[in-house]
Amino acid sequence: xxxxxxxxxxxxxxxxxxxxxxxxxxxxxxxxxxxxxxxxxxxxxxxxxxxxxxxxxxxxxxxxxxxxxxxxxxxxxxxxxxxxxxxxxxxxxxxxxxxxxxxxxxxxxxxxxxxxxxxxxxxxxxxxxxxxxxxxxxxxxxxxxxxxxxxxxxxxxxxxxxxxxxxxxxxxxxxxxxxxxxxxxxxxxxxxxxxxxxxxxxxxxxxxxxxxxxxxxxxxxxxxxxxxxxxxxxxxxxxxxxxxxxxxxxxxxxxxxxxxxxxxxxxxxxxxxxxxxxxxxxxxxxxxxxxxxxxxxxxxxxxxxxxxxxxxxxxxxxxxxxxxxxxxxxxxxxxxxxxxxxxxxxxxxxxxxxxxxxxxxxxxxxxxxxxxxxxxxxxxxxxxxxxxxxxxxxxxxxxxxxxxxxxxxxxxxxxxxxxxxxxxxxxxxxxxxxxxxxxxxxxxxxxxxxxxxxxxxxxxxxxxxx
Amino acid sequence: xxxxxxxxxxxxxxxxxxxxxxxxxxxxxxxxxxxxxxxxxxxxxxxxxxxxxxxxxxxxxxxxxxxxxxxxxxxxxxxxxxxxxxxxxxxxxxxxxxxxxxxxxxxxxxxxxxxxxxxxxxxxxxxxxxxxxxxxxxxxxxxxxxxxxxxxxxxxxxxxxxxxxxxxxxxxxxxxxxxxxxxxxxxxxxxxxxxxxxxxxxxxxxxxxxxxxxxxxxxxxxxxxxxxxxxxxxxxxxxxxxxxxxxxxxxxxxxxxxxxxx
Numbered sequence: 001x002x003x004x005x006x007x008x009x010x011x012x013x014x015x016x017x018x019x020x021x022x023x024x025x026x027x028x029x030x031x032x033x034x035x036x037x038x039x040x041x042x043x044x045x046x047x048x049x050x051x052x053x054x055x056x057x058x059x060x061x062x063x064x065x066x067x068x069x070x071x072x073x074x075x076x077x078x079x080x081x082x083x084x085x086x087x088x089x090x091x092x093x094x095x096x097x098x099x100x101x102x103x104x105x106x107x108x109x110x111x112x113x114x115x116x117x118x119x120x121x122x123x124x125x126x127x128x129x130x131x132x133x134x135x136x137x138x139x140x141x142x143x144x145x146x147x148x149x150x151x152x153x154x155x156x157x158x159x160x161x162x163x164x165x166x167x168x169x170x171x172x173x174x175x176x177x178x179x180x181x182x183x184x185x186x187x188x189x190x191x192x193x194x195x196x197x198x199x200x201x202x203x204x205x206x207x208x209x210x211x212x213x214x215x216x217x218x219x220x221x222x223x224x225x226x227x228x229x230x231x232x233x234x235x236x237x238x239x240x241x242x243x244x245x246x247x248x249x250x251x252x253x254x255x256x257x258x259x260x261x262x263x264x265x266x267x268x269x270x271x272x273x274x275x276x277x278x279x280x281x282x283x284x285x286x287x288x289x290x291x292x293x294x295x296x297x298x299x300x301x302x303x304x305x306x307x308x309x310x311x312x313x314x315x316x317x318x319x320x321x322x323x324x325x326x327x328x329x330x331x332x333x334x335x336x337x338x339x340x341x342x343x344x345x346x347x348x349x350x351x352x353x354x355x356x357x358x359x360x361x362x363x364x365x366x367x368x369x370x371x372x373x374x375x376x377x378x379x380x381x382x383x384x385x386x387x388x389x390x391x392x393x394x395x396x397x398x399x400x401x402x403x404x405x406x407x408x409x410x411x412x413x414x415x416x417x418x419x420x421x422x423x424x425x426x427x428x429x430x431x432x433x434x435x436x437x438x439x440x441x442x443x444x445x446x447x448x449x450x451x452x453x454x455x456x457x458x459x460x461x462x463x464x465x466x
Numbered sequence: 467x468x469x470x471x472x473x474x475x476x477x478x479x480x481x482x483x484x485x486x487x488x489x490x491x492x493x494x495x496x497x498x499x500x501x502x503x504x505x506x507x508x509x510x511x512x513x514x515x516x517x518x519x520x521x522x523x524x525x526x527x528x529x530x531x532x533x534x535x536x537x538x539x540x541x542x543x544x545x546x547x548x549x550x551x552x553x554x555x556x557x558x559x560x561x562x563x564x565x566x567x568x569x570x571x572x573x574x575x576x577x578x579x580x581x582x583x584x585x586x587x588x589x590x591x592x593x594x595x596x597x598x599x600x601x602x603x604x605x606x607x608x609x610x611x612x613x614x615x616x617x618x619x620x621x622x623x624x625x626x627x628x629x630x631x632x633x634x635x636x637x638x639x640x641x642x643x644x645x646x647x648x649x650x651x652x653x654x655x656x657x658x659x660x661x662x663x664x665x666x667x668x669x670x671x672x673x674x675x676x677x678x679x680x681x682x683x684x685x686x687x688x689x690x691x692x693x694x695x696x697x698x699x700x701x702x703x704x705x706x707x708x709x710x711x712x713x714x715x716x717x718x719x720x721x722x723x724x725x726x727x728x
Contacts, residue, residue, distance in 0.1 A: 061688075066707065074684055074706075087686040088656075344714030354649065354686070355513075388513070395536040397681045397715040398516060398646035 031139035034202055036128050041198065041444045048445055065460060077452065078279070080270025082126045082438045090358040091268055093122060094129040098264060098358040101125070106137040108238050108259050116259035119433060120144065120239055122266055123209070126437035141238045147210035148233050148242070150218075154178055158218045159227070167219050167425050168300035172293045174215045179289035181207060188285060197285075198444035204288040205436035212429045213239065217246035224419050243429070247417075253370050254415040260366060261408065264359045265427050267434025273298035274305070274428075278435040279442060283450040288439055295435050296428050305424040311347040312409030312420055315379060324375055331379075332386050339394075345387050347406035359404035367411055376410045517651035517658065519593050526571065526596035536643040537679055537717050538709055540573030543642065544581060546709060546719050550675055551582070554637050561585035561616060565636040567626050567666055568644030570597050575619060576604055585616035589636070591624045598623060627661035631669045639666040642679040660694050667700065667722070676702075676722040679709065684718045691722065701725040 030036050061076040082094065089097040096104065105121040108114035112134045121137035124130070132140075154177050161170050179185060184200035192200070217230040230246040237245070240258040249255070270276060278295035282288065299305035322334055335345060367377045384402040391397040409423060417423075455463075515521040535543075554562055562584060566575060569590040579588060590601040598621040605619040612618075624630045626644055641662070648658040666676050680687055684706050695702050706720040 062705075064705070070708075074688070087683075087689065339713045348714055354655070354682070391713060391715065392513075392516075394713075395534055396713045398536065398643050398650070399680075399682050400715060 031133075031136050033124060033127060033136075033140060033143075033206075034199070036130075037198075037202065037440070037444070040128060045445060065464065068455070068460070078270045078276065079447075080275065080279070080438055081129075081441050082434055083267040083269055085269050085353075087354050090353055093267060094125050096125065096131070098362060101263070102362065104131050105263075106132060106134040108240065108256070112137075114256060114259070116256045117263050118238055118240070118259060119262040119266065119430070122263045123433045123437060126267060126434060127440060142235075143206055144210035144239050145233050145235050145237075145242065147207045148214050150211055150214050151178070151181060153180065154215070155218065158215065158222060161219075161222070163223060166300070167223060167422050168296065168305075168428070170219045171216065171425050171428055172296040172300065174219075175208070175212075175289055175293040175296060178208065178211060178215075179287050182287040182289050183207075185287040188287075194446065198440055201282075201288055201436075201440050201443045205432075205440055208289060208292060209432050209436060210239075212432055213243035213246060216425050216429050217243065217248075219425065220247050220419075220422060224422070249415060249417075251415055257366065257370075257411055257415065260362065261411075261426060262430040262433070264362065264404070265430035267431070267438070270438065272304065273301065274431050275435050275438065278439060280450050282439045282442055283447060288436060291439060292432060292435055295431070299424060299428050299431060305427050307346065307403075308405040308408040308427070309420045309423050311405045312413065312423075314346045315376060315383075315410065318383070319376070319379060326379070326382070328382060328386060331382050332390060335383065335387055336390055339390065339396075345383070347384070347402050348387060348400065353401060354399065356401045357403050360402050360406055363404070363407035363411060367407060367414075371411075371414050374410070374414050376413065377407075380406055380410050514650050514652045516647040517649070517655065522570070522592075522594040523596055526594050526600065534571040535573050536570065537646075537681055538642070540575075540577040542709060543574050543640075543679060543719075544577045546707065547638070547640070547677055548581075550677075550721065551578075551584075551638065554673075554675075555584050561587050562638065563587050563589070563636045563671075564638045564640065565589045565591060565631070565666075565669060567629075567639055567641045567662070568592055568647065569601055570594075571600050572642060574640065574642065575601055576608055579605065579608060579612045579617045579619065581613055582617060583613050585614045587618060587620065589620045589622060591622050591626065591629070593623065593625050595623050627658055627665060629665045629669050633668045634671045635669050637671055637674045639670050639674065639676045640679075641666060641677065643681075645678060646680050646682060656690075659690070660697070663691065663694050664698060667702065672724055674723075676720075678720040678722070679717060680720065681715050681717050683716075684720075687718070687720060691720070 030039075061074075063075055067073060067075050083091050084095075086092045086097065089099075091098065093101060101122065102117055105117035105125065106112050108116060108118050118137050118141070120140035121132045124132035124136055124140055154174050157177055158170060158174055161173075181204075183203045184197070187196075187200040214230065214233075221228050221230055225248055228248070233242050234245065238259075240262055241255050243262075244250075244255045244258045267275065270279060274295040277298040278291045281294040282291035286294075302310075318331075318334065322330055326334075338345060364381075367374070367380075371377050384406055387402070388397075388400045391400045409420065412418075412423060412426075551562065562582075564578070564586055566572065566589065569575060569592050575588055575590055579586060588605070590598055590605075592598055592601075601619065602621045622630065626641075626648065645659045645662050648662050649655040651658050663676070670676055678687070688704055688706070691702075691704055694700070701724070703723045703725050704720060705723075706718045709717045709719050711717070
């Protein structure tokens with residue numbers, strides 16, 4: 001007893017300095033994501049309330065007539081905490097760029113000795129804004145593996161879909177039907193307090209993310225693998241491993257590709273159609289399943305989620321036209337003719353960034369390591385080095401960088417996933433990580449129903465014409 | 467002397483917490499080191515050439531690039547700035563002073579002088595003297611083609627980041643792809659771009675407009691301009707319009723004006 005005194009005295013002195021925090025604090029190294037969130041939310045809520053108190057009526061931008069007709073491009077109207085686009089470094093997940101995430105986030109493999117980051121770790125980051133430890137990422141894996149089973153009616157529904165129903169339609173329908181499991185819907189119906197909504201959104205989100213690979217795999221197997229069984233979840237393996245296995249791919253490189261793919265497509269600010277729709281529908285307190293299914297309906301649109309399919313289709317066409325061993329000058333002529341005739345080179349967006357999109361670069365690096373001699377990859381490499389030169393020579397651009405979709409189709413088809421209609425479903429599974437982590441925070445911060453003001457042309461003319 | 471159990475537990479927790487804070491601090495240091503090493507600016511050589519004087523001198527030495535407009539052709543530019551120029555007639559005295567920042571071989575100079583029924587003093591500035599030689603020839607050969615007999619051109623070698631002009635000189639400063647080019651510098655692109663904008667605004671009259679034509683995403687460009695204004699305590703208004711979409715690359719025109727009336 002006596003020896004405790006000097007030790008505890010010193011520690012009590014330390015304690016004085018730390019006392020506001022040491023009382024009633026849950027373990028700071030908790031591996032329970034919900035606990036960590038519960039810890040953070042009150043402080044963030046308070047911070048936002050004070051920020052708004054002081055700056056609430058400050059202007060952040062302007063709205064012009066063109067913006068109203070122009071799809072609200074340029075209007076600053078949303079707050080999304082999970083990711084922001086940095087013009088220099090590309091998308092930043094809670095402030096971390098993709099190269100930073102690749103270095104800092106825990107990896108897959110038996111003891112985290114794999115090559116690519118785990119989407120589970122990224123989800124932890126998106127939710128908590130903290131880089132998770134390997135244990136924390138593994139705890140997410142465990143939760144998801146435990147929550148992956150589908151209710152029978154959804155399996156029956158998927159098995160009854162006709163073969164000509166687009167995979168995205170099947171995906172969205174199944175997610176909507178999953179809402180029979182919604183804990184949020186039930187809690188709302190039971191009249192729970194507003195302050196606890198986020199907890200039910202969290203539960204539904206974890207359930208949904210866990211079930212999406214199963215849904216997606218059943219769709220894949222039904223459409224392209226004669227309805228063979230997806231098999232069982234391996235509780236010792238991570239989310240991406242199980243997804244690849246359920247799809248019927250056993251190549252460890254493909255599993256690594258899945259980890260990378262599912263991580264980098266997870267979030268891209270809040271204004272894109274899938275993220276915004278999920279947020280918008282969620283703001284009406286539709287349960288997370290309904291909200292996310294709505295987002296998936298948006299992702300199915302040609303202008304949003306179909307880009308990587310478009311790129312692959314175009315590349316296949318190019319390959320057919322110029323043949324397998326095309327020279328750079330032949331390709332240059334081909335691209336130039338395409339551009340001159342008013343067509344675009346798919347996979348080339350307008351310049352959102354000031355240099356190459358890291359989502360493009362990391363997929364390119366993957367391909368260079370794993371499939372450097374694949375003819376399609378070589379073609380992509382050549383096109384995306386030839387095209388900027390042409391654009392520069394013709395003076396058409398000073399910021400022409402290829403975007404994320406340039407490589408994804410090429411990588412997938414290399415491992416045998418040639419069913420291009422299905423690519424958007426993979427994108428959808430990935431996007432759930434961003435949309436749902438955002439949705440949890442929407443309810444945690446008590447964001448209200450979203451409802452901008454609309455005008456008709458007559459009214460606008462009255463307002464503006466003198 | 468008997469320390470209650472609860473206090474023991476508290477102190478143990480405090481010890482744990484202190485250890486964790488120390489570990490977190492170590493992690494932060496490592497994290498920052500990793501971040502610093504990972505965010506390298508990986509521009510290909512070709513694109514960073516756009517900020518190099520040597521590149522442009524070589525390019526302009528080859529006159530096959532004659533009458534070459536970056537991003538958007540001269541006619542389209544003139545049509546977009548025409549209204550602004552017309553509205554300035556009333557403000558200015560005898561003629562309009564227009565500065566073409568990084569004029570290159572652009573056609574805007576010729577078209578504007580051909581079309582404007584008010585006198586314009588058009589100043590071409592570039593750091594490559596070959597570009598100015600071309601502009602001189604182009605505008606001199608225009609001769610009677612100038613719509614107003616008092617319109618004329620000047621040709622000045624200079625660096626857009628350190629303009630050889632007094633403040634409050636120009637009614638219009640035109641930047642077609644120039645900020646885009648200087649931004650391509652491997653290490654100091656943003657700094658050079660900021661200097662270009664600040665210098666352009668310095669040389670601009672209080673009632674003047676800075677016009678930028680760029681293929682950069684407008685949200686990106688707006689954020690950049692706003693940060694320049696914020697860093698320098700400036701109050702300017704930013705408006706932009708869509709110009710065209712050729713080759714799948716969208717170009718926008720920005721109009722930057724002083725917020726406060728003079």
